[in-house]
Amino acid sequence: MKKNIGFRFWFYFRSGWSSYFAFILAALNTLTVTYYLAIEKYPVLQAVFPNFLQYILIVVSIGIPLLILVGYAHWKKTPAYRSEADIWMESNPYQARMLVNSEMLMQLNLKLIDLLIKQSKNESTSDAELNEIIKLHKEFLEHSEKRTFTNKKDVDFYKNNDSVFIEKDVSLET
Secondary structure: OHHHHHHHHHHHHHHHHHHHHHHHHHHHHHHHHHHHHHHOOOHHHHHHOOOHHHHHHHHHHHHHHHHHHHHHHHHHHOOHHHHHHHHHHHHOHHHHHHHHHHHHHHHHHHHHHHHHHHHHOOOOOOHHHHHHHHHHHHHHHHHHHHOOOOOOHHHHHHHHOOOOOOOOOOOOOO
16 A cells, blocks of 8 residues: 555545535635626616625525535436446445455345244255255356456346345345
8 A cells, every 4th residue: 555655645635626626616716707798788688687795696596405405416317327336336345345245245144144034943954955056156256256457247147146145035034
């Protein structure tokens, strides 16, 4: 990590600039330019926005709620964020690795919990259940031996197992 300290500082600089300073400066620039180049030159608009301070107050009182709604729509109501998340997953092998590892752990834990519940109810484990766990073990072992951060095996695993969930056939009720 120490050999990448320059790139780390560059990343932090870009993040701080783009998230805070560039946003504030762009907002101030937009307000100033639109008022002094557009509104001041048109008497109809000058009547609505008599001075720069009132213009800022009106634009901010309308703009902030409007931008909140647009942001909400982006994150919750449109496929835009899902597309961004897919691209992030495809381009970041560390993110893909974490997601695949957690999916594998979830599947394995659910199977082990099923077995523990059966054993606590003094029920025997069937050959089919044991074979399913052996199959999971082989699949996960094979995957972990073949994957690297550069060969996209984790992204392929995620795409192929995106909607696979182990069905619970053991009730948690006693």
